[in-house]
Amino acid sequence: MKLHTSLLVVLGVALGLAASGCKQSDSAASAGAGSASASGAATASAKTPDPLPPAPQASADYLKVTADHTDPSKGPVEIAFASWKVVNATFDPSNLEGGTAELEVDPASLSSGIAKRDAHLKNPDYLDVTAFPTATVKIANVKKTGEKSYTADATVSIHGIEQTWSLPFEVVSATADSVQVRFSQPFSRLDFGIGKSEAEDASKAQVTLQGQLTIKRT
Numbered sequence: 001m002k003l004h005t006s007l008l009v010v011l012g013v014a015l016g017l018a019a020s021g022c023k024q025s026d027s028a029a030s031a032g033a034g035s036a037s038a039s040g041a042a043t044a045s046a047k048t049p050d051p052l053p054p055a056p057q058a059s060a061d062y063l064k065v066t067a068d069h070t071d072p073s074k075g076p077v078e079i080a081f082a083s084w085k086v087v088n089a090t091f092d093p094s095n096l097e098g099g100t101a102e103l104e105v106d107p108a109s110l111s112s113g114i115a116k117r118d119a120h121l122k123n124p125d126y127l128d129v130t131a132f133p134t135a136t137v138k139i140a141n142v143k144k145t146g147e148k149s150y151t152a153d154a155t156v157s158i159h160g161i162e163q164t165w166s167l168p169f170e171v172v173s174a175t176a177d178s179v180q181v182r183f184s185q186p187f188s189r190l191d192f193g194i195g196k197s198e199a200e201d202a203s204k205a206q207v208t209l210q211g212q213l214t215i216k217r218t
Contacts, residue, residue: 059173059180061214063105067189067207079121083109087136088218093174096142096150101215105135107158126195132159139167146170154185159192178216185209 064080083106091099108129112118122129135158142152145168154167169183188205189195195205 061180061212063209063211063213065207065209068204070204077112079110079112081105081107081109082111084213086215086218089215090217091142091179091215093176093179093217095144096171096179097144099142100140102136102138103213103215105137106133107135108133127159135159156192159194161192163187163191172212178214180212180214182212183210 062080063084064078066079067077069075069077085104087102087104089099089101091101107127108122110118110121110127112121121127124131136156138155139152140155142150144150148171149168150170151166151168154165156163156165165185165187167183167185169181172180172182174180186206186208188202189207190197190202190205197205
């Protein structure tokens, strides 16, 4: 199968939510109620925590880049890409060996949750989406390595630079004319000339492309 995906890299902050609650046992509640009744004391009610946002569906497609924040205490940065399309794809969903696919990603569709940071990532210092409005990935030489696992040669073109990876991926689900695959690939943004060189710490340039994409035969 030939997968064509864009790889974009950047830094930012990741947001997290956490909620905790505590549940009183029936016996403790009964004891508390009896004590309150005997003493006539009133019990203050606890504030109901804000509801968490709904969890993403396990079957939902996504394409994102994750990177470590310059401040480790702030956790990883996630940049999601909302716009991508299959240019062509030829494969057997029951066995992807020998298949091909090509995808295009719109770098300008990135979102990190902070508009000011998004604008910075799109400018010439990073992705330069005006000069390079399309990122592509071409997949070839697909080989089966397990019941649902494969590897492929992924030729990635982003920011005017082309690199070829050996990309492992796995099949999540399949229909008569489509397949959903999942992958995770670490790389350096400097390989694509994105952002400034971190001479003092090359690990700061390391990012990971992650995706779960449904590819339909064309």
